[in-house]
Amino acid sequence: MTKISWKAGNMIYPLPAVMVSCGNCKDNYNIITIAWTGTICTNPPMTYISVKPSRHSYDIIKETGEFVINLTCESLVKATDYCGVKSGRDFDKFKEMNLTIEKATKVDAPMIKESPVNIECKVKDIIPLGSHDMFTAEVVAVNIDDEYLDENNSFHLNKAKPICYSHGGYFGLGKKLGHFGFSVAKKKKSKRKRK
Template structure:
């Protein structure tokens, strides 16, 4: 199959899509959508997030030094889209959707009640890159809905009905895994 060449572009798709809650020094809370977010380190747990400086949440996160990354479900896709196009400078999006908040455990910023997973983060650094600045966020605490745990307390992400974003569209994630980490090299056990 022939390949076509495009100019350099961020075509890393699909991407996780998240709802980020933040607050300023006056305790005003905002929520906005981010699709440019990625795990970059496990010990200590660090997430990278690209944010435009003109976004209201950018100001809140820089001011407070913290935020919460809330993983949305298929049922939340309208909220995800709306919070990605409507500015918190013009509307209180939490009030618009009557979103319920949970108090922070490791930080003072609240998480979304209806998000099955919420990662409480502290800002490690901010690096200007161009249209976006790179936030490196240390994950201090993760809130997980207990109904996502199996009998061994393993988190079953397939039960969460999470979504992703790909080139302008939202998709539900298939709940059936194609394999597990290391399956391609795992030795088969011998039957006796």
């Protein structure tokens, strides 16, 4: 195997493809699809999204200081793509994609009802980085669809069939290959059968 050196660029794939909803009233509600997002701190819980200043949602988020990260799944893949290529300046994305506006619990930005997980966020900082500005935010509430809870109230996001984004394509997630810590976990001793 031979490595080929390319110019510097972002090659960290796959990434979550999320729909970020924003706005503080029906007149400015919007959705933007974001792949530059992730966790940045556990305590307090913090996340980030990176947005081009030219995007319609940029000014809405900057002015309101709030947004909701809505996780996506296979049933939302068309809406996820649409909300990334169409502008809220020209289209009501909730209407065009038949998405349901749901009231959030801690922020004025709307949630997307069809999303299995809605993460309510309040902006802490806006960091200009170049092509994108990073909005760091504190997570103030998480809302989950109880359809994916089992009888012990354990949440199973994999049952929602989440999607990711990689090199211009959307993909479903494959089979589970292990769990956190499996590589160092001690093997359970099997009980010997008594004769």
